[in-house]
Amino acid sequence: MEKEDLLKLKDEELLIEKKKYRKAQLFNAVAIGFLVGILIFGFGAWALSSDKKPGFLIPMIFPIIFIYRLVKTPNKNTALEEVLRERNLI
Known part of the structure; x- marks a missing residue:
């Protein structure tokens, strides 16, 4: 959501x-x-x-x-965090 939209919302x-x-x-x-577990299991099975x-x-x-x-998806919720901080809801 955009910051302008979030500012219109109630607490x-x-x-x-x-x-x-x-x-x-x-x-x-x-x-x-889960995916890291798959990787560890796969590499371990391959190594052994x-x-x-x-x-x-x-x-x-x-x-x-x-x-x-x-991990690398852009953080779409930075605007939400900013609005929560402004209203002291964190």
Whole structure:
């Protein structure tokens, strides 16, 4: 949401938006942890296998790409944080 739109909202509505933001952050953290677990398991299985083919590492690119996209997405909620700070709701 744009900052102008957020300024029009009441305090209760801003707190609801804050809850949505927190849920999104939690989901991103869980998704990143899950993908890192997949990477660790995959690399560990590859390292311990007797037949070390480098082609096995190609599927490991997908979790890396997803992690990168989750981490590097622009923070769309900076305006929400600014409005919450202005109204002392944090």
